[in-house]
Amino acid sequence: MTRTAGAAAVMALALAALAGCGEGGDGRGRLHLPGPGFVPDPGRGQALFRAHCAECHGVDARGTAKGPPLVHPVYRPSHHADLAFHFAVRDGVRQHHWHYGDMPPVPGLTPEAVGHIVAWVRAEQRRAGIR
Ligand code: HEC
Numbered sequence: 523m524t525r526t527a528g529a530a531a532v533m534a535l536a537l538a539a540l541a542g543c544g545e546g547g548d549g550r551g552r553l554h555l556p557g558p559g560f561v562p563d564p565g566r567g568q569a570l571f572r573a574h575c576a577e578c579h580g581v582d583a584r585g586t587a588k589g590p591p592l593v594h595p596v597y598r599p600s601h602h603a604d605l606a607f608h609f610a611v612r613d614g615v616r617q618h619h620w621h622y623g624d625m626p627p628v629p630g631l632t633p634e635a636v637g638h639i640v641a642w643v644r645a646e647q648r649r650a651g652i653r
Contacts, residue, residue, distance in 0.1 A: 567642030
C-alpha cells in the first residue's frame with residue numbers, strides 16, 4: 523500500500539512534469555504545490571482547516587461521522603506524503619481506506635493555503651506521537 527501510493531505520486535509528478543510544457547512557469551501551479559520560498563504557517567493552517575475541512579475531519583482533525591481522522595497513523599508522512607493532501611483537495615478522494623464515502627474536491631483553496639493546512643496537520647500528528 524505504502525509503496526504503491528508513493529510510486530503513484532512519483533509517477534503523477536513525473537507525468538505532470540512531462541506534460542507541463544505550454545502553461546508557463548515550472549508546473550507547480552498545475553501540480554497544486556506552493557511556489558518556491560513558501561513558508562508554511564500552522565496557525566493559518568488551523569484556521570483554514572476549521573473553515574474548509576473540519577466539517578468532515580473534525581475541528582481537531584480527529585474525525586467525524588462524515589470523514590476520517592487525519593491525526594491517525596494511516597496519514598503519517600511516510601504513508602501519505604504532503605502531495606496526497608494537495609491532490610485530495612484539488613481532485614477529491616475515492617473511498618478506499620474507510621467507509622465514509624468519497625471526499626469531494628474542495629474548491630477555492632490556493633496551493634499555499636493547502637501548504638498551511640498540511641503544516642498544521644503535521645504539527646498535530648507530531649503532538650499525538652505520529653511521525
Ligand atoms: C465532505 C467531507 C470532506 C471534506 C469537506 C474534506 N474531506 Fe478529506 N476526506 C473525506 C473522506 C470521506 C476521506 C476518506 C476517503 C477514504 O480513504 O476512504 C478523506 C480523505 C482525505 C485525505 C486522504 C487522502 C488519501 O490519499 O487517502 C486527505 C489528505 C484529506 N482528506 C484532506 C482533506 C483536507 C485538507 C480537507 C480540507 C481542505 C478535506 N480533506 C475536506 C471527506 C472530506
